[in-house]
Amino acid sequence: MSTTTNHPVEQVGGATAKYVDERLGSNKFLGRNLGKVFPDHWSFMLGEIALYSFVVVLLTGTFLTFFYDPSMVEVVYNGSYVPLKGIEMSKAYASSLDISFEVRGGLLIRQMHHWSALIFVAAIAVHMFRVFFTGAFRKPREFNWLVGVALTALALAAGFTGYSLPDDLLSGTGLQIIRGILQSIPLIGTWAAFLVFGGEFPGTDVIPRLYAAHILLIPGLILALITVHLMMVWTQKHSQFPGPGRTNNNVVGYPLLPVYMAKAGGFFFIVFGIIALIGGLVTVNPIWVFGPYMPDQVSAGTQPDWYIGWLDGALRLMPNWESVIAGFTISWNVLIPSVVIPGILFTGLALYPFLEAWATGDKREHNLLERPRNAPVRTGIGIAAITFYGILWIGGGNDVIATLFNMSFNVLSWTLRITLIIGPPIAFLITKRICLGLQRKDREKLLHGYESGRVLRLPHGEFIEVHQPLNYKELAVISSKEDMHVLPAPVKTDADGVRNPNYRIDQLRHKLSSFFLRDNIERPTDAEIAAGQAHASHSAALEAPLYEYEELDQDPVGHGGVLHHPGMSETNREQIEQRQ
Amino acid sequence: MSELAPGAGKNEDLDSNGHPTAPAKLGYSPVAEIPHQLRVTDTDPKAARRAERQVAAMFILSMVFIMLSLVAYVMIDKYTVVYIPVLGVVGASNVALGFTFGIAVLLIGAGAIQWAKKLMPDVEVVQERHDLVSEKEDDNLALANYERGKDESGFARYKIIRRTLLGAMALFPIPMVVVLRDLWVTPPGENPTEILSTTMWAKGIRIVSDGTYLPVRPEDLPVGGLVSALPEGLLEVQKEEHNLNARGKAAIILVRMDPDQIRSQQGEGWDYNGILAYSKICTHVGCPIALYEQRTHHLLCPCHQSTFDLADSGAVIFGPAARNMPQLPISVDAEGYLVATQDFAVPVGPSFWERERA
Numbered sequence: 001m002s003t004t005t006n007h008p009v010e011q012v013g014g015a016t017a018k019y020v021d022e023r024l025g026s027n028k029f030l031g032r033n034l035g036k037v038f039p040d041h042w043s044f045m046l047g048e049i050a051l052y053s054f055v056v057v058l059l060t061g062t063f064l065t066f067f068y069d070p071s072m073v074e075v076v077y078n079g080s081y082v083p084l085k086g087i088e089m090s091k092a093y094a095s096s097l098d099i100s101f102e103v104r105g106g107l108l109i110r111q112m113h114h115w116s117a118l119i120f121v122a123a124i125a126v127h128m129f130r131v132f133f134t135g136a137f138r139k140p141r142e143f144n145w146l147v148g149v150a151l152t153a154l155a156l157a158a159g160f161t162g163y164s165l166p167d168d169l170l171s172g173t174g175l176q177i178i179r180g181i182l183q184s185i186p187l188i189g190t191w192a193a194f195l196v197f198g199g200e201f202p203g204t205d206v207i208p209r210l211y212a213a214h215i216l217l218i219p220g221l222i223l224a225l226i227t228v229h230l231m232m233v234w235t236q237k238h239s240q241f242p243g244p245g246r247t248n249n250n251v252v253g254y255p256l257l258p259v260y261m262a263k264a265g266g267f268f269f270i271v272f273g274i275i276a277l278i279g280g281l282v283t284v285n286p287i288w289v290f291g292p293y294m295p296d297q298v299s300a301g302t303q304p305d306w307y308i309g310w311l312d313g314a315l316r317l318m319p320n321w322e323s324v325i326a327g328f329t330i331s332w333n334v335l336i337p338s339v340v341i342p343g344i345l346f347t348g349l350a351l352y353p354f355l356e357a358w359a360t361g362d363k364r365e366h367n368l369l370e371r372p373r374n375a376p377v378r379t380g381i382g383i384a385a386i387t388f389y390g391i392l393w394i395g396g397g398n399d400v401i402a403t404l405f406n407m408s409f410n411v412l413s414w415t416l417r418i419t420l421i422i423g424p425p426i427a428f429l430i431t432k433r434i435c436l437g438l439q440r441k442d443r444e445k446l447l448h449g450y451e452s453g454r455v456l457r458l459p460h461g462e463f464i465e466v467h468q469p470l471n472y473k474e475l476a477v478i479s480s481k482e483d484m485h486v487l488p489a490p491v492k493t494d495a496d497g498v499r500n501p502n503y504r505i506d507q508l509r510h511k512l513s514s515f516f517l518r519d520n521i522e523r524p525t526d527a528e529i530a531a532g533q534a535h536a537s538h539s540a541a542l543e544a545p546l547y548e549y550e551e552l553d554q555d556p557v558g559h560g561g562v563l564h565h566p567g568m569s570e571t572n573r574e575q576i577e578q579r580q
Numbered sequence: 581m582s583e584l585a586p587g588a589g590k591n592e593d594l595d596s597n598g599h600p601t602a603p604a605k606l607g608y609s610p611v612a613e614i615p616h617q618l619r620v621t622d623t624d625p626k627a628a629r630r631a632e633r634q635v636a637a638m639f640i641l642s643m644v645f646i647m648l649s650l651v652a653y654v655m656i657d658k659y660t661v662v663y664i665p666v667l668g669v670v671g672a673s674n675v676a677l678g679f680t681f682g683i684a685v686l687l688i689g690a691g692a693i694q695w696a697k698k699l700m701p702d703v704e705v706v707q708e709r710h711d712l713v714s715e716k717e718d719d720n721l722a723l724a725n726y727e728r729g730k731d732e733s734g735f736a737r738y739k740i741i742r743r744t745l746l747g748a749m750a751l752f753p754i755p756m757v758v759v760l761r762d763l764w765v766t767p768p769g770e771n772p773t774e775i776l777s778t779t780m781w782a783k784g785i786r787i788v789s790d791g792t793y794l795p796v797r798p799e800d801l802p803v804g805g806l807v808s809a810l811p812e813g814l815l816e817v818q819k820e821e822h823n824l825n826a827r828g829k830a831a832i833i834l835v836r837m838d839p840d841q842i843r844s845q846q847g848e849g850w851d852y853n854g855i856l857a858y859s860k861i862c863t864h865v866g867c868p869i870a871l872y873e874q875r876t877h878h879l880l881c882p883c884h885q886s887t888f889d890l891a892d893s894g895a896v897i898f899g900p901a902a903r904n905m906p907q908l909p910i911s912v913d914a915e916g917y918l919v920a921t922q923d924f925a926v927p928v929g930p931s932f933w934e935r936e937r938a
Contacts, residue, residue: 037707180865180930266692273686280678296831322902
């Protein structure tokens with residue numbers, strides 16, 4: 001780690017850094033940041049997958065713009081795909097076919113574009129789950145959660161606008177449904193549909209308009225928000241999972257240069273390479289099979305891309321309510337599933353961090369991630385929401401499922417309708433119970449060590465099960481639990497008889513906080529943990545005459561998560577010192 | 581910063597070349613006292629060299645695969661298809677390009693990660709977080725500057741300026757929204773309600789079958805049969821208007837059933853000898869419908885599975901659609917071809933706000 005070597009590469013590097021620094025003052029930034037520490041965990045790669053697949057989307061999308069023609073002018077197809085020869089179609093569809101058949105590598109790039117878009121949305125979703133279930137959205141990261149929610153909505157919009165561009169039968173049917181949804185909006189819906197489509201459906205304007213949104217507006221916004229997203233991560237430093245040596249005030253991991261850069265950079269190429277492989281080997285959206293869009297044609301088993309499936313499912317499962325009020329039609333059957341439900345879902349997502357912080361009265365800064373079990377209500381709400389989403393998503397394929405399993409389609413639909421209502425609360429209760437059970441188990445482990453499964457008969461005849469002390473990692477992770485307490489119930493009038501003006505709000509808050517926190521299983525104190533672990537060591541030591549256990553050399557003692565192991569010969573510090 | 585920082589020193593001591601004479605603090609320190617397992621590559625120089633060769637081999641292979649992809653690009657004809665087990669018959673060029681390029685890129689990533697895992701330090705380090713809140717000093721400075729700006733601009737004092745500015749700011753985006761009005765250049769005298777409520781159908785317009793565009797006679801249609809049909813002259817309208825709008829509204833299906841089985845219709849005598857004409861556009865969100873079960877006379881929408889009973893006025897019997905499929909009254913003309921006797925009585929396709937005013 002000496003900086004005084006005279007290796008030519010380092011000299012060039014130093015000279016370049018100096019040259020740039022004299023003009024930009026960049027070393028101030030580099031000095032602070034090249035050694036920036038990033039914590040390591042497999043789940044932190046989910047956001048990376050989203051980022052890298054977006055890069056692939058941009059690269060492949062740019063290539064496609066060189067060949068794609070967003071025009072709805074009718075032409076007669078005369079390309080090399082024989083089944084469509086001589087058929088009238090829009091230029092948009094014809095140029096999409098040309099990309100697939102006439103441009104060498106065109107199909108590969110088109111399929112990579114589609115696959116990476118699918119992976120982009122999927123990675124965002126799973127990344128969001130990770131952030132939600134580990135409480136990474138808590139202070140100070142609420143803004144970044146909001147940016148993430150906006151990015152999710154934009155990713156869906158980017159996906160859908162792109163899906164519509166080839167102007168094949170499937171994508172046109174999707175647009176027809178969008179037209180129906182727009183028309184269901186009260187008061188302005190009809191006009192909104194006419195403005196979007198430049199008149200009646202399908203018209204000839206919608207594809208060029210979607211194109212402008214798809215290649216300029218939406219990706220521009222996504223890029224800007226990704227930049228903000230990453231800058232916030234950079235400034236706030238990444239959150240980390242609990243573990244030995246990890247506290248709320250530090251970051252434990254690998255420095256940006258070289259380890260993190262090599263791993264993250266390498267991972268970009270892994271994601272890129274896998275997308276290229278899938279794009280080459282697995283067909284996606286074979287538009288040539290569907291044929292050109294005709295408003296009076298459709299194929300059976302029409303399915304949207306996976307991320308729109310839940311909306312399609314909502315449309316399918318909704319009962320057929322429609323009402324006429326004062327001579328105006330309100331199509332609840334379309335409005336609720338396609339406008340109201342997504343609206344509620346996204347608003348709820350955006351507000352959740354603020355609601356939870358308010359309900360629990362939590363104003364602390366959280367850099368250490370919370371284990372899902374330690375926030376049973378949050379975990380339960382998350383699982384309930386996923387259940388709701390999942391049932392809608394299954395609903396989006398109800399015809400395929402009914403056909404595949406030879407079921408009555410009507411029974412399946414009714415089952416899904418009922419499950420949609422009762423499924424989420426049940427999922428909530430089960431999840432919460434599981435979390436609380438795990439909390440109890442954790443408490444047990446902290447107080448008594450873990451059950452080794454070995455039964456020992458003591459000299460005076462007593463049988464005991466040998467408990468063993470937790471290893472240092474498990475101890476640090478489990479003891480990371482932070483307890484929060486239910487906010488006190490407000491009093492109507494204080495001791496001096498002054499009325500509390502915020503009584504109702506305080507009462508609501510008290511109830512919410514009780515909902516979140518009342519079932520919490522108290523973490524033992526540090527002293528109790530130390531005593532418990534020592535006792536477990538003692539119980540394990542009873543076996544010593546019978547077996548030679550390596551663990552017996554260790555006598556870990558917990559001090560708020562930081563462990564000391566007198567028996568260990570090699571430590572991080574010693575190794576770093578050896579390297580120098 | 582911890583006292584454990586390796587080679588702690590001051591950054592100010594520079595030699596004549598401007599290089600620091602003493603190593604700088606790195607800003608992080610190793611996580612102390614955590615047991616650390618040495619890797620084979622840490623202890624065995626042979627293993628380290630082997631890892632080095634592995635990384636280099638992956639980078640070399642990557643270059644080879646890039647070359648192969650270029651060869652594939654040039655050599656494989658774009659129309660060649662091959663049979664590959666599992667994948668089936670696929671374009672050879674696509675598979676070859678995707679495979680070679682994908683493997684090449686993957687190898688770069690695998691090499692970099694192997695390098696990081698085997699040869700770069702695998703010692704976790706710890707860096708202190710700094711408070712996100714600004715120092716008191718900066719706080720005060722921000723506040724002072726804010727107050728200064730308020731004073732100097734007189735934003736608080738000049739009430740009328742403040743209010744008029746807010747008014748101007750509120751108004752200025754309006755034209756940018758208003759100009760969106762001509763996203764649809766509305767033809768004079770037309771409005772959406774009217775457009776959505778009329779189709780090409782009118783008294784005497786012949787029904788032609790979709791695909792052949794030939795007029796249909798009642799005897800062309802067997803009992804239990806279904807054909808998709810359109811108004812005669814649709815192709816000309818399409819040519820003239822350069823769009824598919826007319827088709828999107830006028831498309832119908834013809835079904836023929838035993839007249840005894842027709843339980844109800846939307847109008848008295850709207851069928852012709854058991855032949856019924858219904859709009860093909862679903863009243864839910866507008867998907868075309870043609871999945872017909874002749875035994876039950878049920879029509880099923882492939883998009884959201886609304887089911888209609890064509891023997892019973894096209895009534896909804898299942899699914900999310902709220903309204904019957906609109907029926908088109910039909911008859912035959914003097915030459916024995918099926919014709920419409922009027923336009924649809926209600927708007928076809930999905931509902932809209934002003935529908936009842938149509």
